[in-house]
Amino acid sequence: KAGVTQTPRYLIKTRGQQVTLSCSPISGHRSVSWYQQTPGQGLQFLFEYFSETQRNKGNFPGRFSGRQFSNSRSEMNVSTLELGDSALYLCASSWERAVLETQYFGPGTRLLVL
């Protein structure tokens, strides 16, 4: 069974631009969560989607948004990029609910903001 895939794997943007990251979960998984990982803050929860609805959201500004499609694929968007948005963005999928089950992580998208 194919694992979680994320595209693109690497991205370089400049301040003020926007970016869209994509995540395809494991087949049959309906929950997709997004995380930001930085050396200073570690791994921080961004949001979780289930059946095209945002179930939960972390403490990030409104510049960070996401959505989920009917096939469970998910995208996250960051608008008006700031230098501090440079990070590894990870998505994870699970069958129904991230807090109750094992999550399976993708390889991540490394974003560098110049």
Next chain:
Amino acid sequence: KQEVTQIPAALSVPEGENLVLNCSFTDSAIYNLQWFRQDHGKGLTSLLLIQSSQREQTSGRLNASLDKSSGRSTLYIAASQPGDSATYLCAVPMNRDDKIIFGKGTRLHILP
């Protein structure tokens, strides 16, 4: 507010030794506790998930324990190998607000 702490931040041990990684959390109202492994710059791999009603979980050379009342979990690695070198993170999903809080991890280096 839940806080998850992992000590030490880094650890180097000779190959073949048994070792223990620690994870502590401040709020015991958790669904479960998960241990993950992350190889440098890559995604996370789930190692063990312990339900809140369980005391321990084992997989191969790994054994994880959970003591909710004291807010602690340990990951025991037996007969360490160079391939075990990675960062190990614990994660605590909260009952109260359905969010998952990660520790900052312990970076483990097994010396050949």
